Amino acid sequence: MRNSKETLIRPVGAPDSISRPIVTPLSTAVAFASRTPDELDAQYEGREQGFTYAREGHPNASVLAQRIDALEGVTGGIVTSSGMSAVFAALAGTLSAGDHVIGGDQLYGRSLRLMKEDLPRFGIETSLADPTDANAFAKAIRPNTKAVLVEVVSNPTLRVADMDGIAKLCALKGITLMVDNTFTTPRAYKPFENGADVVIHSVTKLLAGHSDVTLGYVAAKDAVMQKKIYDFAVTTGMTASPFDCWLAERGLATFDLRFERAQANAVSLADHLATLEGVKRVIYPLRADHPDHVRADAILGGQGCNMVSFEVEGGRAAANALARGAEGIAFAPTLGDVGTTLSHAASSSHRALTPEAREALGMTEGFFRVSVGLEESAALNAVFTQAVQAATEV
Ligand SMILES: *Cc1c(COP(=O)(O)O)cnc(C)c1O
Numbered sequence: 001m002r003n004s005k006e007t008l009i010r011p012v013g014a015p016d017s018i019s020r021p022i023v024t025p026l027s028t029a030v031a032f033a034s035r036t037p038d039e040l041d042a043q044y045e046g047r048e049q050g051f052t053y054a055r056e057g058h059p060n061a062s063v064l065a066q067r068i069d070a071l072e073g074v075t076g077g078i079v080t081s082s083g084m085s086a087v088f089a090a091l092a093g094t095l096s097a098g099d100h101v102i103g104g105d106q107l108y109g110r111s112l113r114l115m116k117e118d119l120p121r122f123g124i125e126t127s128l129a130d131p132t133d134a135n136a137f138a139k140a141i142r143p144n145t146k147a148v149l150v151e152v153v154s155n156p157t158l159r160v161a162d163m164d165g166i167a168k169l170c171a172l173k174g175i176t177l178m179v180d181n182t183f184t185t186p187r188a189y190k191p192f193e194n195g196a197d198v199v200i201h202s203v204t205k206l207l208a209g210h211s212d213v214t215l216g217y218v219a220a221k222d223a224v225m226q227k228k229i230y231d232f233a234v235t236t237g238m239t240a241s242p243f244d245c246w247l248a249e250r251g252l253a254t255f256d257l258r259f260e261r262a263q264a265n266a267v268s269l270a271d272h273l274a275t276l277e278g279v280k281r282v283i284y285p286l287r288a289d290h291p292d293h294v295r296a297d298a299i300l301g302g303q304g305c306n307m308v309s310f311e312v313e314g315g316r317a318a319a320n321a322l323a324r325g326a327e328g329i330a331f332a333p334t335l336g337d338v339g340t341t342l343s344h345a346a347s348s349s350h351r352a353l354t355p356e357a358r359e360a361l362g363m364t365e366g367f368f369r370v371s372v373g374l375e376e377s378a379a380l381n382a383v384f385t386q387a388v389q390a391a392t393e394v
Contacts, residue, residue, distance in 0.1 A: 054242070068252070093232030102140045102149070109350075209258050
């Protein structure tokens with residue numbers, strides 16, 4: 001009779017090795033075998049550490065979550081399938097029908113849609129307020145207000161929220177403060193050190209940094225709240241792909257270096273754009289002409305991050321010429337990539353608005369947002385000289 005190693009389909013696990021890999025192995029297993037029901041009890045009851053079924057957690061997600069936890073100064077955060085699933089897990093995992101949540105009025109497009117269209121369908125009341133003014137949030141509070149969701153720097157207008165004022169208000173009223181820290185990253189802003197209860201990331205962006213994964217992260221300071229968010233994410237199947245987690249962990253290894261370089265390039269590009277003929281205005285939080293630069297200095301610790309927005313004269317034809325003229329720069333609706341990307345609110349994130357409504361937000365046809373990457377700074381600035389020139393020649 002042949003022994004079981006030859007006859008059974010899955011007789012062995014990993015090969016024996018006294019040494020360990022220096023890179024986290026990619027673990028695609030959906031299920032994890034325990035030895036006995038007692039051991040499984042111990043795992044489910046938290047007496048032993050162990051995985052059971054990948055939707056509930058898997059090694060690559062755990063390693064990545066712990067790396068981001070360390071950056072945010074928290075424990076127990078989870079990785080989800082996208083930034084949006086992290087936003088939804090935070091809100092839907094902790095709120096119930098009849099509760100009210102206030103969001104920043106310039107939130108990421110899909111977060112805005114969630115507030116306006118989806119949460120109300122489930123009986124969760126929502127309203128929006130200007131996050132640069134804590135008083136606007138104070139006025140929006142209702143007796144049933146349970147949570148506030150804000151981004152520190154708005155997209156694509158790069159306004160800086162009154163985080164201290166909003167945090168004070170939330171603490172005073174016992175409201176859960178949820179901060180989407182995607183744009184700022186823990187390098188520029190540490191929400192938990194500044195009164196946040198929940199931190200959310202689109203890991204897709206700067207943390208992973210290479211535009212090849214879609215992932216989210218959410219952590220709550222309070223363990224009971226974290227458990228609610230975790231259970232909701234597991235129940236609704238927000239599982240992150242192990243391969244995406246593995247790539248993101250690899251990306252995260254260079255996050256600090258990428259952040260430094262991208263930010264230095266952004267400072268330079270913002271100042272360069274301001275010197276170009278045909279550029280009507282440049283928006284960068286550290287510039288003296290930015291409406292919130294004093295607050296940016298105070299709360300972002302002198303970091304302006306990697307996003308720069310600017311406006312050129314002219315309509316759609318000028319915008320087309322600019323995008324075409326920016327040779328080698330991807331005209332694409334994302335941010336935080338190693339390469340610089342260019343996006344245009346009127347034809348992407350804010351296309352659903354009427355031209356008048358966009359105009360009111362300052363997003364004309366000539367308005368562009370740049371996610372600055374890691375190129376050589378002088379070369380990058382030269383591409384924008386050429387692009388702006390092309391726009392002015394229309
Ligand atoms: C991109 C983004 C999201 C959504 O993240 P996905 O990973 O694309 O789902 C949420 N918030 C902000 C601020 C973002 O930039």
